[in-house]
Amino acid sequence: MNFSKWIGAAIGWSFGGPIGAILGLALGSLVDGVANSKDVVVGRAQGASRTQTQPGDFEVSLLILASIVIKADGKQDQRELDFVRNQFVSMYGKDRANHAFKLFKEINKQQNISTRQVCLQIRQMMQHASRLQLIHFLFGIAKADGLVTEDEAQQIATMAGYLGISHNDFESIKAMFYDSSDSAYKILEIDKTATNDDIKKAYRTMAKKYHPDKVIHLGKEHQAGAEEKFRQVQAAYEKLQKERGF
Incomplete structure (x- = not known):
């Protein structure tokens, strides 16, 4: 070409x-x-x-x-x-x-x-x-x-x-590139006062928002970046699960 x-x-x-x-x-x-x-x-x-x-x-x-x-x-x-x-x-x-x-x-x-x-x-x-x-x-x-x-x-x-x-969406993505004590909370768009049920709900919401299928119209070449965001949400949730023991 x-x-x-x-x-x-x-x-x-x-x-x-x-x-x-x-x-x-x-x-x-x-x-x-x-x-x-x-x-x-x-x-x-x-x-x-x-x-x-x-x-x-x-x-x-x-x-x-x-x-x-x-x-x-x-x-x-x-x-x-x-x-x-x-x-x-x-x-x-x-x-x-x-x-x-x-x-x-x-x-x-x-x-x-x-x-x-x-x-x-x-x-x-x-x-x-x-x-x-x-x-x-x-x-x-x-x-x-x-x-x-x-x-x-x-x-x-x-x-x-x-x-x-939105500010929360921006801070969520930004937190994926910083290693801090509250990064997991920011990625899930919640704060440290969140209950375990709040965390579970936030995870479901963010997993849906960042699901790779959301950008499927851009072609398979952009799936890798979308999958990385999705993995970061999963990792944030798993980190809080481990810290809180639920």
Whole structure:
């Protein structure tokens, strides 16, 4: 698959608005005249009639938001860039990952990306479960160098707000990347005063919210990330079971 065919398949509702402008600049640097290619035009036309987020829409959103997070602390760590590339290889295979990372590097060069505008477009078009998956992936990028800095956490928090992610949902995903005494409680969106019955109820609620089937529409390549969130919920519940002996 050549690059123009790949990007034609990847774009959907994302080829419009602020995200479309970002893509246009990136593509202009990569492929001379790509905006006039048959593959891109077909992808754009198909995207106009979509009612559900497709893998390509999620992929493009991920590239743009990842670029913003990586630059949040004022530096770009090679480990974070490697994390992005390795995640794309594991999800999409080497060929598709190479195309995605090529586009990512061009997006990463852009200095004036509006976080608010991009996130509001994603919020309007993307289902809640998919937006939760974006936040989880972004924390993975921030943690790739061994530490989520305050600047990175704040940037992701800002994105979560624009994306319509509640404070509790944000703190739940954030807690999956920190090792603290109350992480298990935060993952289950409860506090230490919760009863054993509260914990059981919270586990059922969170297991349903983070079930991998919630993002099945994004394709099997995104199941691994969803399964990781699901495992974290299970681990949090099992930890509290052991601590409390129920």
